[in-house]
Amino acid sequence: MNRIANNDIKYLTGVGPKRAELLASELKIHTFYDLLYYFPFRYVDRSSIYKIGNLTGCDVPYVQLKGHFINFTENGEGARKRLNALFTDGSGIIEVVWFNRVKSIKQNYSPGVEYILFGKPTLYNGRYSLAHPEIELSKPTMLQRGLQGVYNITEKLRNRSISSRTIQQLVENMLKILPTDLNETLPPHIIAENHLMPLREALINIHKPVSLQHLSQAQQRLKFDELFYLQLNILRYTKQRTLNISGHKFNVVGTPFNDFYNNHLPFPLTGAQKRVIKEMRHDMGSGRQMNRLLQGDVGSGKTLVAFMTMLIAIGNGYQTCIMAPTEILASQHYETISKLAKGIGVKVALLTGSTRKKEREILHSQLQSGELQILIGTHAVIEDTVIFHNLGLVVIDEQHRFGVAQRAKLWKKNATTPPHVLVMTATPIPRTLAMTVYGDLDVSIIDELPPGRKPVHTMLQFDTHRESVNRFMGEQIKLGRQIYIVYPLIHESETLDLKNLEEGYEYICDVFPNRRVCFVHGQMKPAEKEHQMQLFASGAAEIMVATTVIEVGVNVPNASVMIIENAERFGLSQLHQLRGRVGRGADQSYCILMSHPKMSADTRKRLQIMTETNDGFEVAEADMKLRGPGDLEGTQQSGLAFDLKISNLARDGQIVQQAREIASRIIENDPTLSNPENRILNQNLKALFSRTINWSLIS
Ligand code: ADP
Ligand code: MG
Numbered sequence: 001m002n003r004i005a006n007n008d009i010k011y012l013t014g015v016g017p018k019r020a021e022l023l024a025s026e027l028k029i030h031t032f033y034d035l036l037y038y039f040p041f042r043y044v045d046r047s048s049i050y051k052i053g054n055l056t057g058c059d060v061p062y063v064q065l066k067g068h069f070i071n072f073t074e075n076g077e078g079a080r081k082r083l084n085a086l087f088t089d090g091s092g093i094i095e096v097v098w099f100n101r102v103k104s105i106k107q108n109y110s111p112g113v114e115y116i117l118f119g120k121p122t123l124y125n126g127r128y129s130l131a132h133p134e135i136e137l138s139k140p141t142m143l144q145r146g147l148q149g150v151y152n153i154t155e156k157l158r159n160r161s162i163s164s165r166t167i168q169q170l171v172e173n174m175l176k177i178l179p180t181d182l183n184e185t186l187p188p189h190i191i192a193e194n195h196l197m198p199l200r201e202a203l204i205n206i207h208k209p210v211s212l213q214h215l216s217q218a219q220q221r222l223k224f225d226e227l228f229y230l231q232l233n234i235l236r237y238t239k240q241r242t243l244n245i246s247g248h249k250f251n252v253v254g255t256p257f258n259d260f261y262n263n264h265l266p267f268p269l270t271g272a273q274k275r276v277i278k279e280m281r282h283d284m285g286s287g288r289q290m291n292r293l294l295q296g297d298v299g300s301g302k303t304l305v306a307f308m309t310m311l312i313a314i315g316n317g318y319q320t321c322i323m324a325p326t327e328i329l330a331s332q333h334y335e336t337i338s339k340l341a342k343g344i345g346v347k348v349a350l351l352t353g354s355t356r357k358k359e360r361e362i363l364h365s366q367l368q369s370g371e372l373q374i375l376i377g378t379h380a381v382i383e384d385t386v387i388f389h390n391l392g393l394v395v396i397d398e399q400h401r402f403g404v405a406q407r408a409k410l411w412k413k414n415a416t417t418p419p420h421v422l423v424m425t426a427t428p429i430p431r432t433l434a435m436t437v438y439g440d441l442d443v444s445i446i447d448e449l450p451p452g453r454k455p456v457h458t459m460l461q462f463d464t465h466r467e468s469v470n471r472f473m474g475e476q477i478k479l480g481r482q483i484y485i486v487y488p489l490i491h492e493s494e495t496l497d498l499k500n501l502e503e504g505y506e507y508i509c510d511v512f513p514n515r516r517v518c519f520v521h522g523q524m525k526p527a528e529k530e531h532q533m534q535l536f537a538s539g540a541a542e543i544m545v546a547t548t549v550i551e552v553g554v555n556v557p558n559a560s561v562m563i564i565e566n567a568e569r570f571g572l573s574q575l576h577q578l579r580g581r582v583g584r585g586a587d588q589s590y591c592i593l594m595s596h597p598k599m600s601a602d603t604r605k606r607l608q609i610m611t612e613t614n615d616g617f618e619v620a621e622a623d624m625k626l627r628g629p630g631d632l633e634g635t636q637q638s639g640l641a642f643d644l645k646i647s648n649l650a651r652d653g654q655i656v657q658q659a660r661e662i663a664s665r666i667i668e669n670d671p672t673l674s675n676p677e678n679r680i681l682n683q684n685l686k687a688l689f690s691r692t693i694n695w696s697l698i699s
Pocket of ligand 2: 302303
């Protein structure tokens with residue numbers, strides 16, 4: 001790219017070796033370029049000065065005050081030592097306080113001299129005070145500064161006298177020398193067609209905006225840059241994959257599929273189910289390997305879709321396999337699929353950690369001979385001893401619990417050509433994110449529930465209203481329904497979690513002495529767990545007290561009430577998954593979120609969303625907006641190719657879309673980016689990668 005940009009930051013005026021070390025370790029700023037791309041997290045208007053006398057209310061924004069210190073006094077001893085000062089601008093007095101750097105503050109600032117303070121006043125005992133404000137000598141030119149960037153600073157930097165203001169100063173020093181040396185990152189036609197601000201101007205304005213309008217254009221341009229390269233990178237891989245990896249070509253739909261569809265289908269398929277089956281039929285007939293992510297809300301009928309897709313593979317003479325994250329889920333799939341397969345003469349088997357050795361041996365030989373057509377199991381199916389005759393399709397359920405490495409292992413289960421891969425997840429991933437993170441998978445969505453489902457009625461209840469909840473439970477049981485009660489696993493201490501759960505169990509047994517209560521948690525022996533689950537599934541037990549082990553898969557249509565204890569400790573997607581355990585039968589279902597009455601506004605907002613919508617995509621979208629995409633369940637391990645410095649996948653959906661379209665057009669015409677007009681794109685992709693890789697090795 002440019003000459004100066006890659007210079008070590010220590011050579012910038014105002015930095016030097018000591019500060020360079022701090023900037024590197026605290027903010028990952030190693031070069032001029034890194035500083036240039038260290039953007040302000042917000043902006044303040046420094047052209048206006050507040051009057052102390054006009055401060056009102058308890059939530060005052062950041063303000064600028066002009067005046068002088070009246071006095072300084074030291075208080076406290078040792079670690080509790082602090083410095084207090086009174087500051088006035090003639091309209092009133094505000095207290096200023098420092099909890100460290102007492103000595104240097106006292107040396108550097110004197111009473112009577114005019115300063116500008118910048119900070120956020122807080123109301124304490126009826127009086128405003130300002131902790132650790134930024135302080136500058138008041139100069140007449142100061143008010144011409146206008147909009148200024150505020151930079152994130154760590155505690156350690158602050159203690160070493162590097163403030164947001166310091167960063168601002170360093171950026172100014174850099175902007176004096178850098179702009180002439182900056183190369184564009186986008187070809188002229190993209191800039192022109194999309195009315196983007198040139199890079200040089202955008203970088204200047206992101207740090208020192210001429211006006212709010214300039215700032216917004218600068219943000220738009222830099223977000224576009226980031227998202228465009230992210231998309232370009234993903235699409236480049238996708239394209240290469242579709243060009244290079246050949247797959248088994250399934251020429252016919254086949255007899256098993258047709259037989260099942262015409263004679264054994266338990267209910268008419270929904271429109272969405274039909275559509276995604278067609279999508280997969282097309283993939284598997286194309287001669288290329290299918291890599292498809294099937295998303296569908298809990299209860300949308302993914303199992304049936306997976307089964308029918310497997311029938312196509314079987315009809316073409318291939319074997320198939322389903323991998324599920326837990327033994328319980330694998331067994332349930334086995335039961336469902338055995339039933340479905342009964343009438344059409346397809347052979348199904350279950351393989352888990354608890355499959356007996358003898359059974360296992362039979363299974364192994366049937367797999368090798370090709371006699372066995374559907375294998376259902378847990379991780380056990382990827383063990384090296386499991387050898388297929390000709391595996392044509394792999395279905396992975398609940399994708400987020402499997403790592404990428406495990407997926408790759410399944411690929412190798414067919415020695416000549418990798419099997420088609422169908423990944424199913426009920427964790428709805430918003431489209432913008434799926435596009436960006438799972439760019440290497442094609443996405444199918446079942447966006448329609450089977451007919452007749454009633455939305456689950458969701459309520460928020462405080463612990464203090466437990467008795468009315470108990471009464472409600474009693475009524476529902478009298479109506480013949482069953483109830484789940486779920487406790488969170490908090491991970492801090494397993495013994496403590498278990499104690500919580502056990503106490504909850506005992507409490508429920510006390511409240512409902514005449515009812516059968518079963519009890520399930522992750523540390524139980526598989527056989528005991530199975531027994532307890534069975535009690536509930538058969539209807540022998542009316543209440544199940546459990547941890548989140550029931551989160552995935554379990555299907556008991558008569559269970560219509562889900563009570564979630566300490567709901568505030570769960571992620572929204574997890575709450576939604578849990579709620580999906582009810583609402584599977586004909587009765588009105590309920591989900592009650594129990595929580596402590598004292599919760600933060602954010603927590604309340606999160607839980608509120610659950611009561612407002614039953615749509616998993618809406619829940620995920622809202623979750624992502626509140627928590628940011630990094631935290632979204634199911635995406636942690638996938639990661640993005642580069643850090644996003646300015647764009648936000650949740651909020652910038654429109655730019656994601658725009659960037660995606662443009663990137664896709666370019667890749668379509670020039671998959672290897674080797675046309676002269678695209679050379680700049682190739683160079684920048686390389687540069688982005690070398691940056692990511694270099695620094696991650698060092699830090
Ligand atoms: P999930 O997508 O959560 O895995 P399942 O495959 O377990 O959902 O399906 C949930 C329930 O809906 C099952 O009891 C299944 O038999 C039923 N089901 C699936 N497809 C249909 C359909 N087209 N019409 C009616 N019920 C259906
Ligand atoms: Mg399922």
